[in-house]
Amino acid sequence: MTMPEFLGPVFSGLLFSLNLEKSIPLCYLDKSSAYLRYPYLRGGKMAKPEALLIIDMLNDFCLEDAPLYVPMTRKVIPNIRRELDRARAEGTPVIYVCDAHDKDDIEFKNWPPHAVEGSSGAEVIDDLKPLERDIIIHKKTLLGFYGTDLEERLRGLGVGLVTVTGCVTNICVMLIAAEATVRGFKVRVPRDCTAGLDMEMHEFALKELEEVIKAEVY
Numbered sequence: 001m002t003m004p005e006f007l008g009p010v011f012s013g014l015l016f017s018l019n020l021e022k023s024i025p026l027c028y029l030d031k032s033s034a035y036l037r038y039p040y041l042r043g044g045k046m047a048k049p050e051a052l053l054i055i056d057m058l059n060d061f062c063l064e065d066a067p068l069y070v071p072m073t074r075k076v077i078p079n080i081r082r083e084l085d086r087a088r089a090e091g092t093p094v095i096y097v098c099d100a101h102d103k104d105d106i107e108f109k110n111w112p113p114h115a116v117e118g119s120s121g122a123e124v125i126d127d128l129k130p131l132e133r134d135i136i137i138h139k140k141t142l143l144g145f146y147g148t149d150l151e152e153r154l155r156g157l158g159v160g161l162v163t164v165t166g167c168v169t170n171i172c173v174m175l176i177a178a179e180a181t182v183r184g185f186k187v188r189v190p191r192d193c194t195a196g197l198d199m200e201m202h203e204f205a206l207k208e209l210e211e212v213i214k215a216e217v218y
């Protein structure tokens with residue numbers, strides 16, 4: 001079911017005034033409507049209740065001269081691209097979860113400065129650039145739900161299943177998968193879409209994800 005274009009702003013305004021925008025994200029507007037805030041549906045059909053998470057695929061982790069270069073990211077970029085293209089084709093929400101640190105962030109006591117908010121290092125790499133309709137979550141820690149509105153965004157979209165991709169398998173991917181699991185989300189991890197600090201840690205993390213966190217690793 002679609003709605004005449006001129007009713008778009010009326011409908012959006014109604015949702016806004018009732019503060020229902022987040023709880024009724026999949027409204028019955030046509031995708032072409034400029035007023036559609038959640039364009040994850042086609043022809044008025046509801047999107048599938050899942051989301052693709054792309055974690056920290058940022059210049060400061062993925063470029064060869066980056067301060068925290070993770071070489072394995074180069075290998076997984078085309079695989080994440082595959083998942084991204086599929087998600088977009090199917091109307092699945094895409095959520096980028098990205099480091100965005102303060103200049104004097106406490107994390108820099110343990111790691112070289114990286115992904116400072118507003119810097120080019122904190123931007124998603126060109127190969128996986130977000131579209132305007134995608135959601136970007138900025139985080140300041142190794143965690144993705146802590147101190148962010150990631151949970152509200154997922155619940156607002158009616159998402160129950162998240163596919164987790166990105167870097168680093170044995171750090172943010174594993175931790176965010178655990179955070180999602182304890183909040184009741186089902187978690188899937190395509191093993192060719194995550195990059196570890198090295199192969200040993202990558203494999204360890206996938207085993208941990210499967211056996212302890214109970215994610216579906218495939």
Ligand SMILES: [Zn+2]
Binds near residue numbers: 099107114140
């Ligand atoms: Zn960081």
